[in-house]
Amino acid sequence: MSSTNVDIDDIEAWAMDEGTGSEVGKSRKRRLQHLVASIEYDRRMPQPNALPVNSGERRIAEARQRRLLSKAVAQGYQPPIKEIATEIGKEAAGHALGVPLDMDPGAMMKDITSREQSAKKSRGIGDYGLGFGFSPGS
Known part of the structure; x- marks a missing residue:
């Protein structure tokens, strides 16, 4: 097995899809076309898996x-493993914060606000301060 797991077909399909949009600028379209041309060149060259292990050619x-x-x-492609790692990171961050990431942002804010209000009530923190026994008039 190769030490690199580059899926050239996936990159080419991504570059073709990115380059076909009408909102793509000339410069970006040119860079994507160059990437596709580089992939076509790579296909004509010997592939790593077809070469002897630990050889210079490989x-x-x-x-x-x-x-x-x-x-x-550099053009915005995310390898599948990076996408998975990003999703795992988001889930871990959401879990650490106690917020499910599949929740609607408006519902999430209501949930956070209600949890903060219930925490204030349970700790005796009112509208007048931090609950240290001081009143506004003292």
Whole structure:
């Protein structure tokens, strides 16, 4: 198995989809077309999995594919593993905050507000301060 898991077909499909939008600027479209041309060039070259393990040729082929991945990431491509890691990170952050991420933002704010109000009531924090026994007139 190759040390790089670059899915060239996925990158090419992404670049083609990104470049076909009408709101895509000329510069971005040109960079995406260059990426697709680089992928077509890579396909004509020996692929890493077809070369002997730990050979110089294989390392060069893997480096070529890593450069393609790097160019794609610079254009906004997110490799599938990165998307999964991002989602896991969001879920972990939501769990740490006690907020489910699939909740509507308006409902989430109402939920947070109601939890804050109930926490104030349970700790004896009123409208007059922090609950240290001081009143506004003292």
